[in-house]
Amino acid sequence: MATKASRSAARLMISPAVILLLCWMIVPLAMTIYFSFLRYNLLQPGNSPFVGWENYYWFFTDPSFSAAMINTLVLVGGVLAITTIGGILFALLLDQPMWGQGVIRIMVIAPFFVMPTVSGLVWKNMFMNPVNGIFGHLTQALGFAPIDFFGQIPMASIIFIVSWQWLPFATLILLTAFQSLDQEQLEAAEMDGASWVSRFWFIMLPHLARAITVVILIQTIFLLSIFAEILVTTNGGPGVATTNLTYLIYVSSLLQYDVGIGSAGGVVAIILANIVAFFLMRMIGKNLDA
Amino acid sequence: MARAVSKNRKTLNTVIAGTLGFLMFFPIVWIVVVSLKTEEDAIRAPLEILFSSGWTLESFGAVQARSDYFKHFSNSVIISLGSTFLGLLIAIPAAWAMAFVPAKRTKDVLMWMLSTKMLPPVGVLIPIYLIFRDTGLLDSRLGLTFVLMMINLPIIIWMLYTYFREIPGEILEAARMDGASLRDEVIYVLTPMAIPGMASTILLNIILSWNEAFWTLNLTAAKAAPLTAFIASFSSPEGLFYAKLSAASVMAIAPILIMGWFSQKQLVRGLTFGAVK
Numbered sequence: 001m002a003t004k005a006s007r008s009a010a011r012l013m014i015s016p017a018v019i020l021l022l023c024w025m026i027v028p029l030a031m032t033i034y035f036s037f038l039r040y041n042l043l044q045p046g047n048s049p050f051v052g053w054e055n056y057y058w059f060f061t062d063p064s065f066s067a068a069m070i071n072t073l074v075l076v077g078g079v080l081a082i083t084t085i086g087g088i089l090f091a092l093l094l095d096q097p098m099w100g101q102g103v104i105r106i107m108v109i110a111p112f113f114v115m116p117t118v119s120g121l122v123w124k125n126m127f128m129n130p131v132n133g134i135f136g137h138l139t140q141a142l143g144f145a146p147i148d149f150f151g152q153i154p155m156a157s158i159i160f161i162v163s164w165q166w167l168p169f170a171t172l173i174l175l176t177a178f179q180s181l182d183q184e185q186l187e188a189a190e191m192d193g194a195s196w197v198s199r200f201w202f203i204m205l206p207h208l209a210r211a212i213t214v215v216i217l218i219q220t221i222f223l224l225s226i227f228a229e230i231l232v233t234t235n236g237g238p239g240v241a242t243t244n245l246t247y248l249i250y251v252s253s254l255l256q257y258d259v260g261i262g263s264a265g266g267v268v269a270i271i272l273a274n275i276v277a278f279f280l281m282r283m284i285g286k287n288l289d290a
Numbered sequence: 291m292a293r294a295v296s297k298n299r300k301t302l303n304t305v306i307a308g309t310l311g312f313l314m315f316f317p318i319v320w321i322v323v324v325s326l327k328t329e330e331d332a333i334r335a336p337l338e339i340l341f342s343s344g345w346t347l348e349s350f351g352a353v354q355a356r357s358d359y360f361k362h363f364s365n366s367v368i369i370s371l372g373s374t375f376l377g378l379l380i381a382i383p384a385a386w387a388m389a390f391v392p393a394k395r396t397k398d399v400l401m402w403m404l405s406t407k408m409l410p411p412v413g414v415l416i417p418i419y420l421i422f423r424d425t426g427l428l429d430s431r432l433g434l435t436f437v438l439m440m441i442n443l444p445i446i447i448w449m450l451y452t453y454f455r456e457i458p459g460e461i462l463e464a465a466r467m468d469g470a471s472l473r474d475e476v477i478y479v480l481t482p483m484a485i486p487g488m489a490s491t492i493l494l495n496i497i498l499s500w501n502e503a504f505w506t507l508n509l510t511a512a513k514a515a516p517l518t519a520f521i522a523s524f525s526s527p528e529g530l531f532y533a534k535l536s537a538a539s540v541m542a543i544a545p546i547l548i549m550g551w552f553s554q555k556q557l558v559r560g561l562t563f564g565a566v567k
Contacts, residue, residue, distance in 0.1 A: 110318055122536075125532060232524075
């Protein structure tokens with residue numbers, strides 16, 4: 001029933017969004033790629049000569065780069081492991097019959113709404129500070145020496161903070177998936193004598209597989225860009241112990257004003273994110289057909 | 291069919307889940323407690339803070355005095371509301387057209403829009419920073435509103451699209467047959483059905499913009515800094531003033547926490563682009 005007139009009207013209605021997004025994507029992307037081939041530092045006025053792959057060479061051979069890549073992997077992998085496994089357990093637990101389920105769910109989900117700078121600073125100062133933090137008081141009360149979290153185990157501390165923020169997200173999505181599980185199928189399996197473990201392994205996990213994949217992919221997109229938590233807690237240190245790719249690019253672009261090298265890093269980050277995005281898009285695209 | 295569960299089992303579940311839930315929630319409780327203490331009391335041992343010190347509101351006043359708190363608060367409000375409503379203005383027609391007049395390419399367009407969301411912000415940090423510097427948009431609410439609108443636009447369009455698509459086209463046809471004009475159709479049939487979906491889209495986008503902490507930190511200084519950037523200024527040794535840090539944090543997260551609790555269900559849909567419902 002869509003007439004020619006309504007089709008062109010529809011096209012007209014979509015065009016502002018398409019044009020804006022196209023500009024937003026193409027213009028900065030083209031500039032980043034262009035800058036990545038120039039020797040261009042904001043502190044050195046004058047012309048910016050074309051230098052080919054030089055910036056990429058410097059970016060890849062910088063010892064901070066390999067450190068940042070490893071840190072990014074550890075950070076993303078660590079948070080994913082904790083939030084996915086924790087999320088499954090939390091969702092499983094919250095799906096059980098209990099009193100005050102609504103209130104408990106609200107408490108579990110709350111950390112997701114705390115802005116990154118607040119959670120970074122509150123954990124750093126009020127919990128992980130070796131002298132005045134709650135963890136410090138706890139370890140002392142138990143008779144242990146307090147841990148200097150951001151000095152001794154900086155990356156683990158950041159993984160902990162970020163996991164606190166993202167565990168609610170994983171829980172919420174997996175819980176939603178759990179609730180669509182066919183209860184009768186579970187009961188039938190139970191009557192046939194399937195143990196809890198085999199019910200979990202053969203019925204629940206396969207049912208959750210899709211939601212788990214979505215959690216992992218979406219979180220990866222966001223976790224690759226973790227920035228504020230690092231900025232307010234460790235500034236990427238000590239040394240480069242907590243510098244991830246995003247933070248490294250921030251340092252070379254906005255602290256060292258090296259547009260060329262920063263842009264080369266930006267291109268690397270875009271390529272990495274696109275690899276993850278490719279798989280995520282395929283999953284979502286399949287769902288769109290259904 | 292609800293399964294019969296013994297009372298003991300239910301109690302056990304409640305205790306375990308309640309304990310874990312409280313542990314997750316505890317940091318938020320704790321900032322509220324410490325925000326109501328004096329600076330001297332705030333660094334005492336946890337049990338002393340709870341039981342043997344007085345309660346006061348002075349930290350909230352101190353935060354306002356230190357750096358015009360309400361300026362940052364209103365920056366956050368203006369930027370998150372502004373970017374959400376600008377986004378809606380652009381997204382509603384687009385989502386409406388794709389949902390009700392689907393064409394062969396609609397799916398490709400939707401997927402492409404989503405792909406723009408996958409662009410890591412740090413990849414375009416330099417161009418945006420330089421463009422903003424040269425056009426005087428650095429540290430301006432206008433510039434930040436625009437950036438946040440752009441990064442959330444794909445989510446707004448997607449959410450609206452999935453909600454609009456659930457409105458059956460037959461209802462619109464029936465209204466048309468009964469002699470409703472296009473205007474009547476939009477006002478009396480479409481709008482009432484679309485309002486819940488739009489409300490949750492608005493809610494989720496305000497939350498996302500309010501908490502956005504990459505662009506707000508990199509594109510603002512003193513003037514347009516929203517709460518994310520204001521709180522980040524406590525990362526200097528000033529963060530050791532626990533009561534003030536807590537008071538500032540409580541005021542920064544409270545509005546969003548309340549909105550978030552109302553939009554739990556829609557959150558799943560919005561953040562997974564409809565992949566999990």
